[in-house]
Amino acid sequence: MAAPLALVDCNNFYASCERVFQPRLRGQPVVVLSNNDGCVIARSNEAKALGVEMGAPWHLQKERFARLGVVVRSSNYTLYGDMSARVMRVLADFTPNLEIYSIDEAFLGLAGFEHRLEAHARMLRATVLQWTGIPVSVGTAPTKTLAKAANRMAKKNPTAGGVALLLTEAAQTAALAGMELTDLWGVARRMAARLGEAGIHSPLDLRDAEPRFVRERFSVVLERMVYELRGLPCLSLEEIMPDRKSIMASRSFGRPVTTPAEMAEAVATYTTRAAEKMRRQRLATSSLIVFVETNRFKPNDPQHCASQAVQLPVATANTGTLISAALRGFGAIWRPGFSFKKAGVMFLDLVPAHAVQGGLFDAPDTPAQQRLMAIVDRINARYGRDAVGFARSGKRRAWKLRSEHHSPRYTTNWDDLLRV
């Protein structure tokens, strides 16, 4: 059998975070609301038991919540991010192979723990609870897809104690028999409908389907799922988190926005926020999209949803440059006479940005350049963060050198660099 892995998932994560800091909320129905307090994005078990739906618009539920005694919290993403980091640090003590999958989930490679998988899972669960106050569920299985299913069992089954293992085919068959297609990781409503048309009505049907048929009729993704359900791993543990491929900042407005000045301000604000996020991840962009939307929930109002891509000559993480580019794009899609509900900015074509303060950015391409960047980083760490940077002029890549004794100059000669 493949080396087992575990999926650890924080229970009702945002609601649990609120409880850590307000213990009196324990045992009470708690919901957390989205930005602008628009709709429900997290529910405690007690709230779920009362029939509170995910995504329920708050303005339609206010009175009902009050009647039922549901405690309502506005979301606090900074807090949740911090709690997430604490949980992940504890998990790192329980495996050498950790993949942080989302703010509240992680996969743990468990090679070497085969002889005590259940005890390990229970110890992990107790430790996370004790050190962070967050309850988690642990699902252990030979593949990620089955670990997801195991995790679901651990959550649903009150006698499981938050831990479930799907290590044998018999256990896997029994578990899948109790699930709907849409309970599977990667199958949502539309895909389930299409599968139904092909005579696949349950997770067991899918597991036992012919992989080639599934690939031809559907996709390679679904074919992989067939194998995963059979216990043959197709999705590996990704311990190194790859760089983001896009970064977005967008918001719905609390009230309709009709003037270009207000819209432009929103675009500038979101651009600033996205640029901050991007710099935190040491990335830069040469391509952005700005978009605006009217209120899609008011079909009788005039609708205008538009987006505009803007290309920059070089990758940058400079807020001013990005704002002026975003506003240029905004100018192309702004139309008077509409009530806008939402706007946003997305950065694409992200490249590693080795920061040059106030300068240009570009990414090292070749392995040789990457090795050189490691040297550059060390020089900068020792002599100040922008002692050496690099830039690009047209298609020509050049290193930008600075020191106390020389004015900045560009070079393509590595030996120059090593003399700095």
Next chain:
DNA sequence: TCTGGGGTCCTAGGACCC
């Protein structure tokens, strides 16, 4: 009045190249 904010991957089709 009021309905989230992020992300990823795959596919299909067209342009273009040799």
Next chain:
DNA sequence: TCTGGGGTCCTAGGACCC
């Protein structure tokens, strides 16, 4: 009748996830 074939890149749109 047939009208090269293979490869890459780009874009738009769909589907899914947390």
